[in-house]
Amino acid sequence: MFKSYLKIAWRNIWRNKAFSITNLSGLTIGMTCTMLILLWVQDELNWDKFHPDHQDIYQVMVNRDFNGEVNTDKSVPFPLAEELKRNFPQVKNATTDNYGSDIILKYNETIIKRRALNVSQEYNDVFQWKVVKGSAARALANPEDIILTASTARSLFGDADPLGKVVRVDNHSDYTVSAVVEDVPANSSIQFNALLPFNPSSDFVKQASTDWVNCFSQTFIKLQPGTDVTALNKQISVLANSRGEKKNFVYFLHPMDKWRLYSDFKHGVNTGGMISYVKLFTVIAIIILLIACVNFMNLSTAKSEKRAKEVGIRKTLGSERKQLLLQFYSESMIFSFIAFLLSVGAVFLLLPLFNSMINKQLHLDILDPLFILLAIMLIVVTGLVAGSYPALYLSSFNPVKVLKGTFLAGKNASIPRKVLVVLQFSISVLLISSTILVYQQIQHVKGRDLGYNPNNLISIPSSDDANKNAEVIRNELIQTGLVSAVTRTSSPVTDIWNYTPAPNWKGKPQNADLIMSAMRSDIDFGKTVGARMIQGRDFMNTPGDTSVMLLNKEAVSIMQLKDPIGMEMQYGNRKYTVVGITDNIVMTSPYAPVKPMMVLLERRGSAFFLVRLKDGVQPQQALSHIETIFKKYNPQYPFDFSFVDQQFNQKFVTEDLIGKLTNLFAGLAIFICCLGLSGLTAFTIEKRFKEIGIRKVLGASIRQLLFLISKEFLYLVLLAALISIPVTWWILHNWLEGYEYRVTITIWLFAGSCAGVLLLTMVIVWLNSLRAALANPVNSLRSE
Amino acid sequence: MIQLQHISKWYNVGGKPTFILKDINIKITEGEFVSIMGPSGSGKTTLLNIIGMLDLPSEGSYQFFDQAVYDLREKHRTELYKKNIGFIFQAYHLIDELTVYENIETPLLYQDVKSSERKAMVSDMLDKFNIVGKKDLFPSQLSGGQQQLVGIVRALIAKPKLLLADEPTGNLNSKQGEEIMDLFQKINEEEGVTIVQVTHSEKNADYGHRIINLLDGRVESISEKPLKQV
Structure with a gap:
């Protein structure tokens, strides 16, 4: 019995090649995405688990x-x-x-x-x-x-x-x-x-x-x-x-x-962290698989009139409904199984690419019992979900009606199919909006005014020898003519290493318990990093400049200083004079407000040299000169450097990754939706081929025919937009809440993504219906 | 074998019942060959479907081999149907995706016949009806008459006691039709299979021992025929 199911399933797959390819590619892409995402999720979940205890x-x-x-x-x-x-x-x-x-x-x-x-x-x-x-x-x-x-x-x-x-x-x-x-x-x-x-x-x-x-x-x-x-x-x-x-x-x-996954704390309470992305992508994996299953359901039921006769015959030959259910389920299982095999191949091919994209070393171990278990689950669940609706729907046909030939799917039969299409459109709107917003947010933050200029700024780790020779190194660097300023700092410009209680000043409120970031720097700090001075001046190479400090705008604001320049600050056992106020310099998270900061002049030891190249200088050319100088005065250390703008971009690793992943998977999900839509349009047109012919004979123009066919889908897109906009807004709003420095969601985001979905739909529908609209009505009417 | 009593079937159209069958009482004994005739819309096919248990009446009772069909559970009814009834259609209704051999085999699959036994039964039938050479062809590769022959072989494969045919020659030319009718007669006489056929053609109806004439859902007349001499 089962063999017979397999045989007929296989022949159906083979005979309806276009249908099968559409279905299989949808399921394969869906399963491939799901597997890649699950591999990533598994890797994230397995962090630190190699310690036995x-x-x-x-x-x-x-x-x-x-x-x-x-x-x-x-x-x-x-x-x-x-x-x-x-x-x-x-x-x-x-x-x-x-x-x-x-x-x-x-x-x-x-x-x-x-x-x-x-x-x-x-x-x-x-x-x-x-x-x-x-x-x-x-x-x-x-x-x-x-x-x-x-x-x-x-x-x-x-x-x-x-x-x-x-x-x-x-x-x-x-x-x-x-x-x-x-x-x-x-x-x-x-x-x-x-x-x-x-x-x-x-x-x-x-x-x-x-x-x-x-x-x-x-x-x-x-x-x-x-x-x-x-x-x-x-x-x-x-x-x-x-x-x-x-x-x-x-x-x-x-x-x-x-x-690994719960590393964020806010107000002393754990607020998650990477786990939200792990959850997000698990949901995306499920959604993608679901879209692929929906395609399968849609296309299978669209084809139902063809299968109806078979169902009728089988019922008159003594088949019970149970057996028909089994038959249709085994068909979807075969699809699911073939798609799985194809997607395992695809995963093997794509994994190196995926790994380089997300910067990981994921690998697929097909002999791993866990993988085999998950694979069976994936096949069975996909087969069951994808096959459920067609199986239930097709097996319910009344043999008397379908065999009489009077079987018509009727208006109601297409309602579940329409619901599924609306669901797909809604998901597409959600995915397109999210992709755009993630991109906007990243661009927004990348374009944020950092308060300094990270471009053409080179950071070189210091050492005892280099610090001893700091003056000589600085002079020789300037003499190359490629460098405009040099300074040394106790920590990188792109991070804060030291948080400390604020210094004391005259008029400081009794109960003020302020925390500030502190950094020590050599002369020319502002000039080298390119910090904008709002008031006062930079550290200067004059004998008088010894116990001086800079504050940033935020520090002045939380300390509530009216006229900070020239004020005395007691910090530890030393007194510092405030000589300048810099603009707020973004050092830690580009998503968060800038913290109050003080920079203390320190002319002896330091952790980093910062070298500002002159405008228009080729970094590679400058670096070879810089290397020679450092080799000369710091011979025991291998020359090492980094570009500050690159260091800064490191802060976007997670968001860039999320951006890339959403682009990729949203793109693929939308592609699967398009595949399904394309298949569905083809069937709709096949069904209305005769109607189109009649209308043409009656004088309908091609444009009118295209509109006739696309009208049906137009309503579905509009309905989907209505459903998905509030949901999308809610999800994206929640995501943005996690960032203090963020874009606002505008109506154009939704307008854009809805227009995108609409355009995509129309293109697909038109491409499919043009053939029918152009066909000679004689052919379509004669075929009856 | 078959006893229909007060069988009626109606649909409600605009609140009023429209009768398709009205108070049908028929008895058919085992080994009979019965033709049902009548103009379009007289309820012939519906009556056949009710006899074949594919359709239910709105009212009435049905005894099949002393079993009250409508008192049986769905499962038992299917069982009764599978064991005893074979169906033949005007449009042949072969499964396009299956070969001749597989089409014929299908009813046996639904009756859980063992593989070796199935093979023997199908080969036997292919031999008997002289279509061994066609067994690996698909329905689309056969002529109408050949397709209907396969349809008949498929209906007979499970050795049914009752064969129901809905205009079996309707899509065939007269020569093919005659061959099919001769085959029916042979099956009826040699195997003792009870046959009920619905037909438009007087000529085909004459093959039956009895002709039931339907008009507007009622039995208008029943004419007994002497056995046709071959």
């Missing part, structure tokens, strides 16, 4: 309340980790790291720059990085040892055994390699190439071990399974607040399973 690992975080603004921070006091371990038996292990920094590793003639973390002893007890060689425990117990990842070890030593080799770090200290761990997987929240233990006998660590005020490190703990985390949160807060000055901070544990 991931469900017991937590990061200690803290909510600090300043003047009613709650700040959620990962930086906690350095001694906290050990105290937690000592005081709470639930805490199995606790460890600390310093967020990491780039270090220079040197072995013989090989010099490489890698990312290293300074970590405390139990680092590899909390996490479980897989040790390939040596002992991690021993390495972390000895401050002169270093742990390298396998690829780092290979870069330094080639195929030689890395254990026991001595490497020079940052050109001043030697460390012995005593363990090698596997490379950190790409889907790990923590990334490093080398681990260095904190040196307990160093002055820095000695001082930090009793410092409960300044926080430069983050703390991770592993709990005994089944620990009551809420209770422990309270205990941690009590313990940490009792140390040092009295405070009222709220400490809490953030579980590892949430690090």
